[in-house]
Amino acid sequence: MSEDDRFGLDKGIRLMGPVKLDSGAELVPVDFAYESYGALNEARDNAILICHALTGDQYVASQHPATGKPGWWLNMVGPGKPLDTDRFCVICINVLGSCMGSSGPASINPATNNPYGMAFPVITIADMVRAQAILLDHLEIERLACVIGGSMGGMQALSWASLFPDRVKSAIVIASTARHSAQNIAFHEVGRQAIMADPNWQGGDYYGSDNSPAKGLAVARMAAHITYMSEEGLTGKFGRNLQDREAKSFGFDADFQVESYLRHQGSTFVDRFDANSYLYITRAMDYFDLAEAHNGVLAKAFSGSKTRFCLISFDSDWLYPTAESRRIVHALNAAGAAASFVELSSPFGHDAFLLETPEMNRVIAGFLSAGDIG
């Protein structure tokens, strides 16, 4: 398929959709930024869709254009890796509402020829998935061998299996949940308020100005980053260690290493992420409750499903704890779906899914190779 220029690195396409949004609005046109690794076979049935997390992007296994860093899931994607690009055509699409090339609040609103800002429609996880389905139609991929994602990516994978059961042969859901809890929403609200309280936010219309709400976005990232790590992980990494000094300063500098680390996380994040995108995507996650459309009965979201599911949680993840994965597993059992679930041990909290975790790699590789049997 090397001659097919729909596939490869750093791809972008504008499609007319439209995406029919849960809010009732329609989004048109829709821009998609995506990457693919490995060749699509003749039957076009070896595609794996990776759904990325809140601040993730399509650069799963290639260098990030803004940061220069290597792909964010390099330990998972490549020749001989669990998502083996010698066997699979691995695709990742920047989600709707994001800022790495797919339509989002920084895109140009055709009605005004200016960036959307807050005129961008509020989107949901299901909207992201419906948009991805439009791109897959364009790529002439009817059925996915697997849809996989961690965190918000797992929410998309679950939605894929629920909205398009015939298009999903298997789904891998890592460190995720079928609904946002009050605590999840609460942390996101702190982040959003930090952004909107920044005077440089300007009601979301900061794109043409010299000032953007970098401080608010950095604080949002700092608060969120705490939820991605476990207490054990933070203690192990920083303890109460002081940053480049012998004694406390009796001031408000970053005396502690953990403060310095968080400030660094915040300040580097603003170079690669748009504050309005952060508002829209966290909103989409907060609105996520897969059971809502099924009278609160999660099992009904999967009734009659032929999809094989694999769920993985981490024991130190307090953002989407194991109990949330178990809730999904119970629903899959009740629906009679083929489901596997394992809780893996890791000191790294929610972030464990992004890190090199040999046990996770082994489970995913095994689960995927089993797809060849059935």
Add this chain to the structure above:
Amino acid sequence: MTALRPDLTIIANNIQAGTRVLDVGCGDGALMAALRDEKQVDARGLEIDAANVSAAVARGLSVIQGDADTDLADYPDDSFDYAILSQTLQTTRRPDIVLEHLLRIGKEAFVSFPNFAQWRIRFAHMFGGRMPVTKQLPDRWYDTPNIHHVTIDDFRAFLKERDVVIENSWFLGGKQQATKRLANLLAAHAVFKLRKS
């Protein structure tokens, strides 16, 4: 295929091809894999140990990490042709409730367990005066996972009390099967095929 444990071989030989099976306490999935590969069985497993679950998923099986004592309640009635509990009954906190679920979830159930009244164990207990450590019960009193020791006669009485139908039973001695009458004394392991009345 590697040789199955003797009780699993009996269970595998008595399962119809093409059926749906739930293996409770499936370990690394040896029985499930055999049933899938040789009898086209749609097998699902429940297993408490994460390393075992990983190993089973890595061989392509649908296995959920969970606890028979708490997680069987989530499975709908009659959702499987067979529910299997092999060498797990004696490790559960409430074997009676686990068995109730097993008979509710499966149209038929297989239960296998080590017989605590086998003569070797009686011998060790009577003359050694210590909790027996034998080939089939190799753990010591403080590290054994077996918290509800049961004998074949205990189990029969239990089934009778609850009107559970014994469709078949097998008793494993050293090498060969023991007779039904002397099973409680001679058999090291028992396998029962059950259904609710």
